[in-house]
Amino acid sequence: MSPIHRLDARSPDFDAALTRLLAYDASQDEAIETAVREILRDVQARGDAAILDYTARFDRVQADDLSALEIPRADWLAALDSLPADQRAALEAAADRVRRYHEHQRAETWTYTEPDGTMLGQQVTALDRVGLYVPGGKAAYPSSVLMNAIPAKVAGVPELIMVTPTPGGVRNPMVLAAAALGGADRVFAIGGAQAVGGLAYGTRTLPAVDKIVGPGNAYVAAAKRRVFGTVGIDMIAGPSEILIVADGSTPAEWLAIDLFSQAEHDELAQAILLCPDGGYLDAVQAAIERLLPAQPRADILRISLANRGALIRTDSLEQACGIVNRIAPEHLELSTRDPQALLPLVRHAGAIFLGAYSSESLGDYCAGPNHVLPTARTARFSSPLGVYDFQKRSSLIQVSRAGAQTLGRIAATLATGEGLHAHAASASLRLDP
Numbered sequence: 508m509s510p511i512h513r514l515d516a517r518s519p520d521f522d523a524a525l526t527r528l529l530a531y532d533a534s535q536d537e538a539i540e541t542a543v544r545e546i547l548r549d550v551q552a553r554g555d556a557a558i559l560d561y562t563a564r565f566d567r568v569q570a571d572d573l574s575a576l577e578i579p580r581a582d583w584l585a586a587l588d589s590l591p592a593d594q595r596a597a598l599e600a601a602a603d604r605v606r607r608y609h610e611h612q613r614a615e616t617w618t619y620t621e622p623d624g625t626m627l628g629q630q631v632t633a634l635d636r637v638g639l640y641v642p643g644g645k646a647a648y649p650s651s652v653l654m655n656a657i658p659a660k661v662a663g664v665p666e667l668i669m670v671t672p673t674p675g676g677v678r679n680p681m682v683l684a685a686a687a688l689g690g691a692d693r694v695f696a697i698g699g700a701q702a703v704g705g706l707a708y709g710t711r712t713l714p715a716v717d718k719i720v721g722p723g724n725a726y727v728a729a730a731k732r733r734v735f736g737t738v739g740i741d742m743i744a745g746p747s748e749i750l751i752v753a754d755g756s757t758p759a760e761w762l763a764i765d766l767f768s769q770a771e772h773d774e775l776a777q778a779i780l781l782c783p784d785g786g787y788l789d790a791v792q793a794a795i796e797r798l799l800p801a802q803p804r805a806d807i808l809r810i811s812l813a814n815r816g817a818l819i820r821t822d823s824l825e826q827a828c829g830i831v832n833r834i835a836p837e838h839l840e841l842s843t844r845d846p847q848a849l850l851p852l853v854r855h856a857g858a859i860f861l862g863a864y865s866s867e868s869l870g871d872y873c874a875g876p877n878h879v880l881p882t883a884r885t886a887r888f889s890s891p892l893g894v895y896d897f898q899k900r901s902s903l904i905q906v907s908r909a910g911a912q913t914l915g916r917i918a919a920t921l922a923t924g925e926g927l928h929a930h931a932a933s934a935s936l937r938l939d940p
């Protein structure tokens with residue numbers, strides 16, 4: 508039996524089959540919702556003490572005072588120094604490339620002046636204080652530290668408070684080194700809903716932040732959803748996704764492994780390949796069957812490929828791009844001889860990798876663009892995490908005396924039409940007699 512579904516976009520039941528494949532139950536788990544509601548309520552009521560209790564319970568880390576769970580900067584710098592030379596060089600190279608890319612995104616304040624001397628514009632400012640959640644329950648993600656911290660710092664956020672759980676008290680040196688390279692200001696060894704609540708409400712030890720960014724498990728996601736409004740959040744990222752459009756010119760093994768690269772994240776991850784060449788799909792399927800047993804994460808791969816993976820035969824590359832827009836994937840590889848020719852047909856994808864050498868894995872670590880991307884079809888309306896998520900805009904209005912004559916009359920007429928007489932009077936008072 509094939510370890511991955513085979514579908515044909517030319518068959519009459521394809522639409523229904525694709526809908527079944529894409530179905531992802533994002534409904535909230537009641538037990539998780541109840542637990543998170545209680546944790547947040549408790550953190551709001553008891554602050555540090557509640558965070559300490561949950562950290563002892565979920566992460567097996569005991570402390571009498573939350574300040575003991577702050578990891579001092581000297582420890583991050585020591586972690587950076589202790590890294591093997593190749594790891595340190597890779598982390599530094601990735602940080603440099605991510606920084607260089609994000610520097611292009613910085614928005615600047617702009618103004619223009621009208622002929623009557625009225626100045627209008629937009630002032631761009633960075634957020635004051637941001638909380639960065641770095642997952643640490645089952646795996647450590649130094650790359651996610653860089654992807655979240657660097658755009659915040661490029662935006663000019665003066666205070667970046669990072670939280671990361673350290674199960675059993677084990678601190679990951681690469682995560683701490685990435686905090687040093689990414690520009691974190693403080694780091695606390697706490698995680699889960701209790702850390703999100705602490706950052707949102709503030710406690711005696713944890714400063715309240717303005718926005719919380721960063722991925723996390725279902726408890727973290729539920730907590731971020733609940734504190735939204737008290738603070739800003741970046742997004743709720745779902746399981747990873749990769750969608751590949753191929754013309755058969757890339758070695759089949761390369762694409763089999765590219766599919767594995769996202770499927771290995773999670774049993775719920777989604778890996779799909781679209782190609783008009785049935786023989787090539789057979790070759791990729793054979794490569795999957797050959798390579799899968801030796802994969803260290805074969806158990807996860809088997810489940811994600813069987814439940815949510817597919818090799819889909821299409822009529823043409825153009826039809827494949829139509830399907831891409833329907834799926835709106837987090838990551839899209841256009842693994843064709845002339846990917847630029849397909850690019851204008853693609854409207855919805857978080858990140859687009861063009862050509863056989865642009866494997867999605869390079870984007871996860873070091874190409875430069877952010878790896879925090881919209882999932883679960885949200886690329887239809889949202890964008891990668893970026894510098895703009897850490898900046899906000901204020902409108903600027905400086906009306907000249909001449910401008911007040913024109914604008915005052917327009918505003919007074921509209922205000923009277925709305926029945927808002929103080930508005931009308933405020934505009935009219937500034938009219939020359």
Ligand SMILES: NC(=O)c1ccc[n+]([C@@H]2O[C@H](COP(=O)([O-])OP(=O)(O)OC[C@H]3O[C@@H](n4cnc5c(N)ncnc54)[C@H](O)[C@@H]3O)[C@@H](O)[C@H]2O)c1
Nearest residue numbers: 565642643644645646648672698699722723724726744879
């Ligand atoms: N989209 C991205 O860019 C990206 C990047 C990295 C990681 N991720 C995702 O982030 C997630 C990380 O999850 P993780 O679990 O490894 O780490 P995590 O830090 O998100 O979660 C660990 C915390 O969960 C809480 N928790 C665990 N069990 C609990 C329970 N029964 N009740 C209450 N709280 C509980 C604990 O407080 C613990 O500290 C994964 O799903 C991974 O795929 C996504």
Ligand SMILES: N[C@H](CO)Cc1c[nH]c[nH+]1
Nearest residue numbers: 648650651747748871878
């Ligand atoms: N592919 C993930 C986002 O979907 C990000 C990541 C981190 N490390 C490896 N990959």
Ligand SMILES: [Zn+2]
Nearest residue numbers: 768769772871
């Ligand atoms: Zn990845």
